[in-house]
Amino acid sequence: MEYKARCHCGRVRFSFRSPEIKTGCRCDCSLCLRRGAVLSSGYIPAADFTPHHDMSDLGVYLWNEKVLSNYFCKICGIFTYIGDGENGKDGYRANLGCVEGIDPLALEISIIDGKSVPLVEGWV
């Protein structure tokens, strides 16, 4: 299926192809606990994911080992997706709350054990 997504204010838009989404996941790492988003269950391959066209609309938050880019809209602050590796070459996880036609609260949710991922010194 083709999914379209946007941040709250609509400045940031992205889309991706995926089998029908019936599940989502949440993570218990210190970042995900704070943002509270329901994420796509797996990484969406970069070939199937079209990120927002204008990087200047996006903020990016890097932490811990800095391999995951956490993108958010600079206007409304909404977290939109995570890119794994340089420019998302290893895939993306979407904030399912941004995706048209998906009710993240109606999905079957699994929990990722992010809390057990080792932290680089200085992060909590």
Ligand SMILES: [Zn+2]
């Ligand atoms: Zn926005």
